[in-house]
Amino acid sequence: MTAGAELLRxxxxxxxxxxxxxxxxxxxxxxxxxxxxxGKEQLGEEVIRTSGMLYLALFxxxxxxxxxxxxxxxxxxxxxxxxLRETDYADACPIATVALEVASTNEKLRxxxxxxxxxxxxxxxxxxxxxxxxxxxxxxxxxxxxxxLEGAFVLSRSLRxxxxxxxxxxxxxxxxxxxxx
Amino acid sequence: MTAGAELLRxxxxxxxxxxxxxxxxxxxxxxxxxxxxxGKEQLGEEVIRTSGMLYLALFxxxxxxxxxxxxxxxxxxxxxxxxLRETDYADACPIATVALEVASTNEKLRxxxxxxxxxxxxxxxxxxxxxxxxxxxxxxxxxxxxxxLEGAFVLSRSLRxxxxxxxxxxxxxxxxxxxxx
Numbered sequence: 001m002t003a004g005a006e007l008l009r010x011x012x013x014x015x016x017x018x019x020x021x022x023x024x025x026x027x028x029x030x031x032x033x034x035x036x037x038x039g040k041e042q043l044g045e046e047v048i049r050t051s052g053m054l055y056l057a058l059f060x061x062x063x064x065x066x067x068x069x070x071x072x073x074x075x076x077x078x079x080x081x082x083x084l085r086e087t088d089y090a091d092a093c094p095i096a097t098v099a100l101e102v103a104s105t106n107e108k109l110r111x112x113x114x115x116x117x118x119x120x121x122x123x124x125x126x127x128x129x130x131x132x133x134x135x136x137x138x139x140x141x142x143x144x145x146x147x148x149l150e151g152a153f154v155l156s157r158s159l160r161x162x163x164x165x166x167x168x169x170x171x172x173x174x175x176x177x178x179x180x181x
Numbered sequence: 182m183t184a185g186a187e188l189l190r191x192x193x194x195x196x197x198x199x200x201x202x203x204x205x206x207x208x209x210x211x212x213x214x215x216x217x218x219x220g221k222e223q224l225g226e227e228v229i230r231t232s233g234m235l236y237l238a239l240f241x242x243x244x245x246x247x248x249x250x251x252x253x254x255x256x257x258x259x260x261x262x263x264x265l266r267e268t269d270y271a272d273a274c275p276i277a278t279v280a281l282e283v284a285s286t287n288e289k290l291r292x293x294x295x296x297x298x299x300x301x302x303x304x305x306x307x308x309x310x311x312x313x314x315x316x317x318x319x320x321x322x323x324x325x326x327x328x329x330l331e332g333a334f335v336l337s338r339s340l341r342x343x344x345x346x347x348x349x350x351x352x353x354x355x356x357x358x359x360x361x362x
Binding site: 010011012013014015088089090096097099100101103104105110113114117118140143144146147148149150151152153154155157158159160163164167168170171172174175178 | 192193324325330334340344
């Protein structure tokens, strides 16, 4: 699962071979089909769901004891930028590459990515409501944040700099300020 | 080129086979290597550069005779949402899927995507400067817009709705209002 998650995040779903995953995991080849009788698709689905939830847990940590919404948002984007620099621009969103690849080609995997994004949006909406935002504003801010983060990841990985993540932080903070009571 | 562009946009780079492109183009197999001696990689690079520039031309059209920056931004996102609905959530950014796939795996294609994004950022910075924004604000707004659009495309294609694009329009307009003199 860990090896699969890393390969999918960096190389995408179609760009990752079953052999590669097994090799990266130092596992015997047969073990993949032992644990994942549905093969690469089943592993892909489980990786999407699991890594999506791990990423959500990371978000929860940033806002767990954070009394200030603006600080929390700034910390999120600063941390994302640091991770990208540290991993040579490889480790961004765990599911975005796969989400774009499968959106029009694999309905089972598309639904897995949709379930993850839905869980993120619901969790953010609930969390941001605690800072005094209406449910509508909290949902708007959450989706705007995910939009900015996902888009900034595309630019950052392509351009190999973190300017887009800095901008995402600034624009998300600007929006939050207009929504805060 | 046209067949390759459509397949790459929808299925990604690794998910598109040379045979598929030739079939979709109703061309004899040998013609691909005749016109693209570098094969799939050369075709991929030319598709990235050409479709990236076509997308930029679309942006230029939206702002060509638009006296109002806010209207222009709203029209961009509304049009993107309409295209997604009309194409059953297949046709979003022409280069994002490929950009994520190749960012850590194919330096030649990564540079092609980076050149396209750089051209977009420069064109937007110049255009938005004409609405009275400083060069710094115009660049910030451009990158924020691309961030939001690219991220909203990921969510929209995965969730098969256009809420993320509506939010991207609202958040981009909110940022533009804080930057306008």
